[in-house]
Amino acid sequence: MPRILVTRKEHFNAAHKMFRPDWPKEKNEAVFGKCANENWHGHNYDLFVTVEGTPHPDTGYVIDLKDLSKLLKEKVVERLDHKNINIDVPFMQGILASTEHLALAIWDQIESEIPKMGDCRLHSLKLYETERNFVELRA
Amino acid sequence: MPRILVTRKEHFNAAHKMFRPDWPKEKNEAVFGKCANENWHGHNYDLFVTVEGTPHPDTGYVIDLKDLSKLLKEKVVERLDHKNINIDVPFMQGILASTEHLALAIWDQIESEIPKMGDCRLHSLKLYETERNFVELRA
Amino acid sequence: MPRILVTRKEHFNAAHKMFRPDWPKEKNEAVFGKCANENWHGHNYDLFVTVEGTPHPDTGYVIDLKDLSKLLKEKVVERLDHKNINIDVPFMQGILASTEHLALAIWDQIESEIPKMGDCRLHSLKLYETERNFVELRA
Amino acid sequence: MPRILVTRKEHFNAAHKMFRPDWPKEKNEAVFGKCANENWHGHNYDLFVTVEGTPHPDTGYVIDLKDLSKLLKEKVVERLDHKNINIDVPFMQGILASTEHLALAIWDQIESEIPKMGDCRLHSLKLYETERNFVELRA
Amino acid sequence: MPRILVTRKEHFNAAHKMFRPDWPKEKNEAVFGKCANENWHGHNYDLFVTVEGTPHPDTGYVIDLKDLSKLLKEKVVERLDHKNINIDVPFMQGILASTEHLALAIWDQIESEIPKMGDCRLHSLKLYETERNFVELRA
Amino acid sequence: MPRILVTRKEHFNAAHKMFRPDWPKEKNEAVFGKCANENWHGHNYDLFVTVEGTPHPDTGYVIDLKDLSKLLKEKVVERLDHKNINIDVPFMQGILASTEHLALAIWDQIESEIPKMGDCRLHSLKLYETERNFVELRA
Numbered sequence: 048m049p050r051i052l053v054t055r056k057e058h059f060n061a062a063h064k065m066f067r068p069d070w071p072k073e074k075n076e077a078v079f080g081k082c083a084n085e086n087w088h089g090h091n092y093d094l095f096v097t098v099e100g101t102p103h104p105d106t107g108y109v110i111d112l113k114d115l116s117k118l119l120k121e122k123v124v125e126r127l128d129h130k131n132i133n134i135d136v137p138f139m140q141g142i143l144a145s146t147e148h149l150a151l152a153i154w155d156q157i158e159s160e161i162p163k164m165g166d167c168r169l170h171s172l173k174l175y176e177t178e179r180n181f182v183e184l185r186a
Numbered sequence: 187m188p189r190i191l192v193t194r195k196e197h198f199n200a201a202h203k204m205f206r207p208d209w210p211k212e213k214n215e216a217v218f219g220k221c222a223n224e225n226w227h228g229h230n231y232d233l234f235v236t237v238e239g240t241p242h243p244d245t246g247y248v249i250d251l252k253d254l255s256k257l258l259k260e261k262v263v264e265r266l267d268h269k270n271i272n273i274d275v276p277f278m279q280g281i282l283a284s285t286e287h288l289a290l291a292i293w294d295q296i297e298s299e300i301p302k303m304g305d306c307r308l309h310s311l312k313l314y315e316t317e318r319n320f321v322e323l324r325a
Numbered sequence: 326m327p328r329i330l331v332t333r334k335e336h337f338n339a340a341h342k343m344f345r346p347d348w349p350k351e352k353n354e355a356v357f358g359k360c361a362n363e364n365w366h367g368h369n370y371d372l373f374v375t376v377e378g379t380p381h382p383d384t385g386y387v388i389d390l391k392d393l394s395k396l397l398k399e400k401v402v403e404r405l406d407h408k409n410i411n412i413d414v415p416f417m418q419g420i421l422a423s424t425e426h427l428a429l430a431i432w433d434q435i436e437s438e439i440p441k442m443g444d445c446r447l448h449s450l451k452l453y454e455t456e457r458n459f460v461e462l463r464a
Numbered sequence: 465m466p467r468i469l470v471t472r473k474e475h476f477n478a479a480h481k482m483f484r485p486d487w488p489k490e491k492n493e494a495v496f497g498k499c500a501n502e503n504w505h506g507h508n509y510d511l512f513v514t515v516e517g518t519p520h521p522d523t524g525y526v527i528d529l530k531d532l533s534k535l536l537k538e539k540v541v542e543r544l545d546h547k548n549i550n551i552d553v554p555f556m557q558g559i560l561a562s563t564e565h566l567a568l569a570i571w572d573q574i575e576s577e578i579p580k581m582g583d584c585r586l587h588s589l590k591l592y593e594t595e596r597n598f599v600e601l602r603a
Numbered sequence: 604m605p606r607i608l609v610t611r612k613e614h615f616n617a618a619h620k621m622f623r624p625d626w627p628k629e630k631n632e633a634v635f636g637k638c639a640n641e642n643w644h645g646h647n648y649d650l651f652v653t654v655e656g657t658p659h660p661d662t663g664y665v666i667d668l669k670d671l672s673k674l675l676k677e678k679v680v681e682r683l684d685h686k687n688i689n690i691d692v693p694f695m696q697g698i699l700a701s702t703e704h705l706a707l708a709i710w711d712q713i714e715s716e717i718p719k720m721g722d723c724r725l726h727s728l729k730l731y732e733t734e735r736n737f738v739e740l741r742a
Numbered sequence: 743m744p745r746i747l748v749t750r751k752e753h754f755n756a757a758h759k760m761f762r763p764d765w766p767k768e769k770n771e772a773v774f775g776k777c778a779n780e781n782w783h784g785h786n787y788d789l790f791v792t793v794e795g796t797p798h799p800d801t802g803y804v805i806d807l808k809d810l811s812k813l814l815k816e817k818v819v820e821r822l823d824h825k826n827i828n829i830d831v832p833f834m835q836g837i838l839a840s841t842e843h844l845a846l847a848i849w850d851q852i853e854s855e856i857p858k859m860g861d862c863r864l865h866s867l868k869l870y871e872t873e874r875n876f877v878e879l880r881a
Contacts, residue, residue, distance in 0.1 A: 049293055049310075049323035051286055056318040060594065062479040062504040062548075067800075078801060080808060086548035089479040089506005091594055097322075105206075106217060107284030112319050113219060131479075131503035145802030147746055154744060171744075177477065177508055179751040180807050183792075184744040188849060188866075188879035190842055195874040199455065201340040201367040225409035226340040228367005230455055236878075244762075245773060246840030251875050252775060270340075270364035316338065316369055327571060327588075327601040329564055334596040345661075356662060358669060375600075383484075384495060385562030390597050391497060423663030425607055432605055449605075457612040458668050461653075462605040466710060466727075466740040468703055473735040514739075522623075523634060524701030529736050530636060616872065618757040618782040618826075642826035643757040645784005647872055687757075687781035733755065733786055 052170055053109045054097045057119045059128035062089040063144040066133075087131065093175040094123065096157065100167025110165045118164070122156040146182045150174040154184055191309055192248045193236045196258045198267035201228040202283040205272075226270065232314040233262065235296065239306025249304045257303070261295040285321045289313040293323050330448055331387045332375045335397045337406035340367040341422040344411075365409065371453040372401065372431065378445025388443045396442070400434040424460045428452040432462050469587055470526045471514045474536045476545035479506040480561040483550075504548065510592040511540065513574065517584025527582045535581070539573040563599045567591040571601050608726055609665045610653045613675045615684035618645040619700040622689075643687065649731040650679065652713065656723025666721045674720070678712040702738045706730040710740050747865055748804045749792045752814045754823035757784035758839040761828075782826065788870040789818065791852065795862025805860045813859070817851040841877045845869040849879050 064087045065079035075083040082088070096119060100109040126136055132144045138152045154172060161169045168186065175181040203226045204218035214222040221227070235258060239248040265275055271283045277291045293311060300308045307325070314320040342365045343357035353361040360366070374397060378387040404414055410422045416430045432450060439447045446464070453459040481504045482496035492500040499505070513536060517526040543553055549561045555569045571589060578586045585603065592598040620643050621635035631639040638644070652675060656665040682692055688700045694708045710728060717725045724742070731737040759782050760774035770778040777783070791814060795804040821831055827839045833847045849867060856864045863881065870876040 049290070049325050051290075052322040052324065053286065054320050054322070060505050060507055062506040065801075081546035084546050084548070084552070086551045087479040087504050087506065088477050088546040088548065089504065090477055091508040102284065102286045106204075107282040107287045109286055109321075129498035129501050129505040131501070131505065134503045135501070143802040145797065147748065147797045147804055148802045151743070151746075181749050182804075183747040183749065185747065186744050188846070188881050190846075191878040191880070192842065193876050193878070199366050199368055201365040220407035223407050223409070223413070225412045226365050226367065227338050227407040227409065228340040228365065229338055230369045241840065241842045245760075246838040246843045248842055248877075268359035268362050268366040270362070270366065273364045274362070326568070327603050329568075330600040330602065331564065332598050332600070343662075380562065380564045384482075385560040385565045387564055387599075421663040423658065425609065425658045425665055426663045429604070429607075459610050460665075461608040461610070463608065464605050465707070466742050468707075469739040469741065470703065471737050471739065519701065519703045523621075524699040524704045526703055526738075616783050616785055618784040637824035640824050640826070640830070642829045643782050643784065644755050644824040644826065645757040645782065646755055647786040685776035685779050685783040687779070687783065690781045691779070 050099060051102065051109055052097050052099045053112065053115075053167075054095050055112050055115045055119065057094045057096070057116065057124050058092060059094070059124050059130075060089065060091050061127050061130050061132050062087040063132040064088065065144065067143065087133075090176050092127070093173075094119070094153065095173040095175075097170045097172065098161055098165075098167045099170035100165055103165060108165070110161070110167050114164050115161075118157060118160055122160070123153050126156075146174055146176045146180065150182045150184050189238060190241065190248055191236050191238045192251065192254075192306075193234050194251050194254045194258065196233045196235070196255065196263050197231060198233070198263050198269075199228065199230050200266050200269050200271050201226040202271040203227065204283065206282060226272075229315050231266070232312075233258070233292065234312040234314075236309045236311065237300055237304075237306045238309035239304055242304060247304070249300070249306050253303050254300075257296060257299055261299070262292050265295075285313055285315045285319065289321045289323050328377060329380065329387055330375050330377045331390065331393075331445075332373050333390050333393045333397065335372045335374070335394065335402050336370060337372070337402050337408075338367065338369050339405050339408050339410050340365040341410040341427075342366065343422065345421060365411075368454050370405070371451075372397070373451040373453075374435065375448045375450065376439055376443075376445045377448035378443055381443060386443070388439070388445050392442050393439075396435060396438055400438065401431050404434075424452055424454045424458065428460045428462050467516060468519065468526055469514050469516045470529065470532075470584075471512050472529050472532045472536065474511045474513070474533065474541050475509060476511070476541050476547075477506065477508050478544050478547050478549050479504040480549040480566075481505065482561065484560060504550075507593050509544070510590075511536070511570065512590040512592075514587045514589065515578055515582075515584045516587035517582055520582060525582070527578070527584050531581050532578075535574060535577055539577065540570050543573075563591055563593045563597065567599045567601050606655060607658065607665055608653050608655045609668065609671075609723075610651050611668050611671045611675065613650045613652070613672065613680050614648060615650070615680050615686075616645065616647050617683050617686050617688050618643040619688040620644065621700065623699060643689075646732050648683070649729075650675070650709065651729040651731075652725070653727045653729075654717055654721075654723045655726035656721055659721060664721070666717070666723050670720050671717075674713060674716055678716070679709050682712075702730055702732045702736065706738045706740050745794060746797065746804055747792050747794045748807065748810075748862075749790050750807050750810045750814065752789045752791070752811065752819050753787060754789070754819050754825075755784065755786050756822050756825050756827050757782040758827040758844075759783065760839065762838060782828075785871050787822070788868075789814070789848065790868040790870075791864070792866045792868075793856055793860075793862045794865035795860055798860060803860070805856070805862050809859050810856075813852060813855055817855070818848050821851075841869055841871045841875065845877045845879050 065082040171185040204221040310324040343360040482499040621638040760777040
């Protein structure tokens with residue numbers, strides 16, 4: 048039997064900047080370019096979370112996507128949507144707000160919750176900063 | 187040399203419901219929510235079928251996508267498009283119509299046919315119920 | 326100053342069929358083709374509602390899109406999502422469920438509500454049955 | 465002969481908030497909801513600019529889209545991309561940053577330039593804040 | 604009652620170049636840039652055809668989209684798909700292959716056919732050369 | 743810690759045909775169908791390049807996507823955009839222009855460059871000929 052993966056898409060809109068306070072402004076601009084704009088910029092982020100597992104014999108679901116969506120809204124979307132990633136988000140404090148780091152922080156918010164929701168585990172997540180730039184994490 | 191995978195996208199529009207006849211209506215609604223609506227609902231399904239193999243020296247094709255499309259139309263799309271998955275589809279009789287189960291049934295319709303079409307085999311398929319909810323199977 | 330139009334997109338998933346009970350099955354199939362399948366089929370419908378008006382001096386909004394979204398959810402989405410258009414939807418009783426007719430019925434549910442929400446009126450709506458087939462209404 | 469309209473799409477990523485300094489924080493939050501977050505949020509904006517006119521007999525172009533793209537980059541994208549709309553953008557100073565107001569300000573930046581580029585004029589523009597919320601202006 | 608417009612999307616893949624044989628190569632390149640490449644380039648074209656009219660009392664359809672699709676395939680897609688627009692397409696002979704000119708030629712192929720298919724007429728068409736560059740014609 | 747993959751999307755528009763000069767025209771047409779049209783056809787190609795690695799402690803980037811984009815523009819897009827793949831592209835000379843072969847040739851242009859740009863390597867690439875037909879390569 049093939050392996051079975053189930054994915055849910057969520058989204059949030061947030062501000063951020065790529066800026067190290069331990070570097071002078073000039074170095075931040077040289078390294079991060081326009082992403083270092085001191086007054087922030089922002090994105091419509093798309094998040095795809097993929098769970099691998101076995102369909103439950105009663106429901107045919109690897110995971111109930113209503114439950115996965117609820118988890119993602121509580122642990123991720125409500126904390127990031129219409130927020131400033133550098134200032135407002137507890138789990139990003141003191142962390143450079145690259146898409147890689149944001150994806151890893153999201154991973155940490157949800158990984159241990161997934162196995163409570165079925166015979167399943169977190170397989171991967173994709174975080175799109177734009178349609179042309181995105182990060183994927185894989186267990 | 188990298189591994190080579192080739193994908194064809196097809197689509198179909200179908201009705202279904204998530205409903206177990208061995209459960210009372212209340213339990214169906216408690217578990218499946220609005221998906222349990224007795225009078226059905228429906229979706230525009232997108233199907234991506236991915237084949238892995240070696241390009242044929244004569245054509246440069248792992249698989250002729252015209253042939254793969256023809257196979258998918260005969261074995262999958264014609265049987266599902268503008269149908270009721272619970273009632274009209276022979277290979278879904280007696281099976282709870284979750285996206286996971288539908289994807290597995292599609293897999294069974296096509297897996298053994300792929301190797302007849304080149305030096306290749308079925309690698310994976312993705313079935314989108316909506317843009318936000320989808321299932322992937324991997325060999 | 327240019328005219329100003331503001332649009333909100335919503336979606337719903339529903340079953341329907343194109344079938345006239347006053348015609349024999351053969352005529353229904355001859356005219357409506359596979360859309361006449363007696364056991365229904367379904368779609369992921371996308372709905373775009375466009376309002377024309379003047380931005381409020383306090384908010385800069387022609388209409389608060391949170392309010393428009395709430396109206397559309399109450400008057401349209403909750404009545405259509407995960408429903409059978411032919412059976413479950415009061416405002417479609419006795420009406421052939423073409424996309425044209427469904428769009429007109431949606432128009433009637435919301436037209437008189439829009440002017441209550443600002444210095445604005447319903448300008449147009451688009452209803453997509455699939456990515457390739459859609460209807461637009463214009464006041 | 466039908467009327468002829470030509471469209472170019474550009475995009476930019478920016479931060480903003482909906483916040484009136486002459487209102488207390490509570491009123492801003494009551495009216496603008498999460499869009500009033502003091503520390504900003506942001507979007508990937510898509511901009512579609514439509515020009516109406518007559519094809520030039522030498523080129524068949526109503527407007528050379530390379531020229532239109534260059535104009536939009538100079539007058540709009542470079543001033544908005546990776547910026548804070550409330551702070552960094554000269555033509556938005558003192559203006560509440562609703563999508564309606566931003567669209568009107570973009571209109572003012574480009575309207576008089578279009579007729580210099582051919583036998584044509586600005587017909588309309590669309591500004592998408594998200595896939596689900598957008599504004600259109602029409603001459 | 605609002606006006607009713609119905610749209611069908613089709614697509615085709617074709618090669619073309621922007622090149623005037625009465626101009627030297629240098630002038631073609633100065634005016635048309637990389638679009639003047641002598642050995643052609645190509646696009647995946649998307650075509651949206653919009654018909655305005657009154658729903659037929661028997662069917663609820665302004666126009667049967669199966670019929671419109673068939674017309675578009677016969678008159679447009681079969682003549683353009685996997686063709687060279689400058690060489691292979693009878694209705695583009697001697698015409699500079701700008702998107703404007705191609706859209707006008709498509710208009711001429713279909714305009715008189717539409718009123719034969721219902722109480723309706725050609726309202727507009729959109730031709731996308733890329734996601735970022737497109738032409739619309741309006742009656 | 744999960745594996746980390748970063749992707750950049752680029753695009754180019756090109757002409758090609760599927761045609762073997764060592765086969766008669768009839769055999770080319772029998773095997774390649776309308777793709778064998780002697781006068782070429784073309785596509786809007788989308789290219790996704792995925793790099794796997796470890797985020798740099800200074801920047802949080804596996805690879806700076808500005809650098810990856812620059813590499814792809816120099817090595818791939820400038821050589822393919824608005825070109826004829828069979829005639830104009832040095833790295834496709836004498837190679838049948840299937841999407842598989844084109845993807846492999848692009849792989850060869852960039853694979854050795856990626857490790858110079860960080861603690862990372864080429865993981866995979868996807869090349870879309872159309873929305874419905876695409877090839878993926880994986881290291």
